[in-house]
Amino acid sequence: MNDPIISINGLNxxxxxxxxxxxxxxxxxxxxxxxxxxxxNGAGKTTLISVVCGLVNPTQGEVIIDGFDSVRDYxxxxxxxxxxxQELTNEAFETVWNTVSFSRGLFGKAPNPAHIEKVLKSxxxxxxxxxxxxxxxxxxxxxxxxxxxxxxxxxxxxxxxPTAGVDVELRRDMWDVVRGLRESGVTIxxxxxxxxxxxxxxxxxxxxxxxxIVLVEEKAALMQKLGSKQLTLQLQTPLDELPEALQLEAxxxxxxxxxxxxxxxxxxxxxxHGIPALLATLEREGITxxxxxxxxxxxxxxxxxxxxxxx
Amino acid sequence: xxxxxxxxxxxxxxxxxxxxLLQSIVSPxxxxxxxxxxxxxxxxxxxxxxxxxxxxxxxVPGLIMLMLLTQSVSNASFGIFFxxxxxxxxxxxxxxxxxxxxxIGYVGAAASKSILLGLIILGTSSFFVPLQxxxxxxxxxFLVLTAVTFSLxxxxxxxxxxxxxxxxxxxxxxxxxLTFLGGSFYSIDMLPPFWQNVTLANxxxxxxxxxxxxxxxxxxxxxxxxxxxxxxxxxxxxxxxxWIFRTGxxxxx
Numbered sequence: 001m002n003d004p005i006i007s008i009n010g011l012n013x014x015x016x017x018x019x020x021x022x023x024x025x026x027x028x029x030x031x032x033x034x035x036x037x038x039x040x041n042g043a044g045k046t047t048l049i050s051v052v053c054g055l056v057n058p059t060q061g062e063v064i065i066d067g068f069d070s071v072r073d074y075x076x077x078x079x080x081x082x083x084x085x086q087e088l089t090n091e092a093f094e095t096v097w098n099t100v101s102f103s104r105g106l107f108g109k110a111p112n113p114a115h116i117e118k119v120l121k122s123x124x125x126x127x128x129x130x131x132x133x134x135x136x137x138x139x140x141x142x143x144x145x146x147x148x149x150x151x152x153x154x155x156x157x158x159x160x161x162p163t164a165g166v167d168v169e170l171r172r173d174m175w176d177v178v179r180g181l182r183e184s185g186v187t188i189x190x191x192x193x194x195x196x197x198x199x200x201x202x203x204x205x206x207x208x209x210x211x212x213i214v215l216v217e218e219k220a221a222l223m224q225k226l227g228s229k230q231l232t233l234q235l236q237t238p239l240d241e242l243p244e245a246l247q248l249e250a251x252x253x254x255x256x257x258x259x260x261x262x263x264x265x266x267x268x269x270x271x272x273h274g275i276p277a278l279l280a281t282l283e284r285e286g287i288t289x290x291x292x293x294x295x296x297x298x299x300x301x302x303x304x305x306x307x308x309x310x311x
Numbered sequence: 312x313x314x315x316x317x318x319x320x321x322x323x324x325x326x327x328x329x330x331x332l333l334q335s336i337v338s339p340x341x342x343x344x345x346x347x348x349x350x351x352x353x354x355x356x357x358x359x360x361x362x363x364x365x366x367x368x369x370x371v372p373g374l375i376m377l378m379l380l381t382q383s384v385s386n387a388s389f390g391i392f393f394x395x396x397x398x399x400x401x402x403x404x405x406x407x408x409x410x411x412x413x414x415i416g417y418v419g420a421a422a423s424k425s426i427l428l429g430l431i432i433l434g435t436s437s438f439f440v441p442l443q444x445x446x447x448x449x450x451x452x453f454l455v456l457t458a459v460t461f462s463l464x465x466x467x468x469x470x471x472x473x474x475x476x477x478x479x480x481x482x483x484x485x486x487x488x489l490t491f492l493g494g495s496f497y498s499i500d501m502l503p504p505f506w507q508n509v510t511l512a513n514x515x516x517x518x519x520x521x522x523x524x525x526x527x528x529x530x531x532x533x534x535x536x537x538x539x540x541x542x543x544x545x546x547x548x549x550x551x552x553x554w555i556f557r558t559g560x561x562x563x564x
Contacts, residue, residue, distance in 0.1 A: 102322075
């Protein structure tokens with residue numbers, strides 16, 4: 001798949017006080033994908049989104065959105081984008097219907113009550129359409145922000161920490177909404193520090209740290225490449241120390257010699273020579289085990305390792 | 312130009328006015344009417360005519376101008392300040408609209424409301440004092456130009472202000488004193504010569520004088536000077552707003 005909808009080239013952002021928020025960011029987002037941008041607080045996620053959406057002026061570099069320069073052709077570029085900000089920013093005294101209709105008009109689209117109705121129904125907001133925003137719960141307000149962003153039928157949707165402060169049930173509802181949007185052809189870029197969220201939804205993952213893109217990878221490939229696995233064997237008889245044939249860096253004893261722990265990465269697993277070789281050695285050495293279990297590192301483990309490595 | 316965003320901003324601002332009808336319309340009308348009661352009926356009957364116009368009628372253009380200036384500045388400044396304060400300005404800044412469309416939407420709504428208020432007060436004043444409008448075209452021209460110009464000024468203040476206190480700073484500490492000292496309640500001919508010259512440095516004098524001329528054909532300064540002054544204000548405000556949007560001052564980091 002090589003059909004970029006957003007191309008970010010050599011983007012730098014230095015704020016007035018001298019703080020460099022983005023350093024030579026190059027990033028391509030493919031049409032129709034869900035891209036998760038991960039990074040610790042202050043890494044530059046929101047600044048990057050803000051530059052793409054026109055909220056922050058870049059110091060250097062360019063952003064091309066569906067073939068249009070975000071500065072020179074700002075009208076064509078911006079009409080393709082919907083933005084759901086991190087903060088719950090709403091006109092408190094407006095009704096749901098009015099505020100969503102306002103957003104559609106603001107983005108230069110003719111009134112279309114049927115579309116607004118469809119959006120509100122898809123986000124379970126239809127019953128609340130005449131309610132003032134100040135009377136809604138936090139989760140509902142976030143849905144309203146999504147409805148506003150979808151009111152003008154964007155092709156690209158930016159979700160900046162979409163489930164921050166949202167309870168587990170609502171978070172899962174939100175994920176379903178996002179998946180539904182992707183199925184309708186919308187490209188989705190989400191920033192999050194809930195690794196679980198990226199793991200659950202993203203096709204590709206980008207990690208940003210201190211204003212630099214540390215890596216961009218298919219989620220599955222990333223987990224395979226960087227995710228380590230652990231095989232724990234529960235031994236029949238405890239070992240005081242590992243026999244010479246098992247003196248490997250990847251092997252260690254735990255639980256007072258009752259567990260043998262083998263740590264290996266995804267590539268070894270794929271090549272398949274790690275575990276069979278170990279089991280053969282155990283048999284040769286006469287070491288027996290009564291049970292075993294494996295554990296794969298999560299995206300969170302990978303993320304923490306990456307950020308730590310670059311710190 | 313895309314008219315949908317302009318309409319969206321304009322209608323949203325006017326809807327805010329409707330939601331706060333008591334504060335937006337009724338309150339300024341009542342306070343201006345009180346001026347008529349106090350200065351027009353109670354005190355005005357003891358003051359002799361000025362330029363052949365009764366004192367009650369003489370102060371009508373000045374009072375309308377006082378309300379027009381303060382309300383235009385307040386409406387427009389609050390209109391753009393509130394989205395900044397609440398954070399919803401992100402939507403305006405990320406929308407595919409030009410700066411001109413944003414200004415027309417916000418300033419157009421603020422000016423519309425002020426003009427409406429001006430006309431209501433004009434109608435109300437006719438219940439208290441005998442009115443005549445010698446130059447209706449110029450009366451409307453001054454009304455519209457002043458409302459637009461001071462709404463532009465309000466828009467600038469709304470962008471500059473980083474708190475509610477600053478929002479009130481200019482209307483309370485600059486606009487109101489300049490209007491009171493700008494010949495709203497007196498002709499500058501009534502001042503000693505030194506203060507007459509000092510008063511000519513007050514730009515509001517030219518606005519009040521020009522507006523009063525459109526009613527009664529009497530003025531403190533020439534009509535050309537009045538038109539030039541309001542035009543100068545308009546150009547200065549437009550230039551400042553153009554600079555704000557070009558640099559992103561207080562809008563885009």
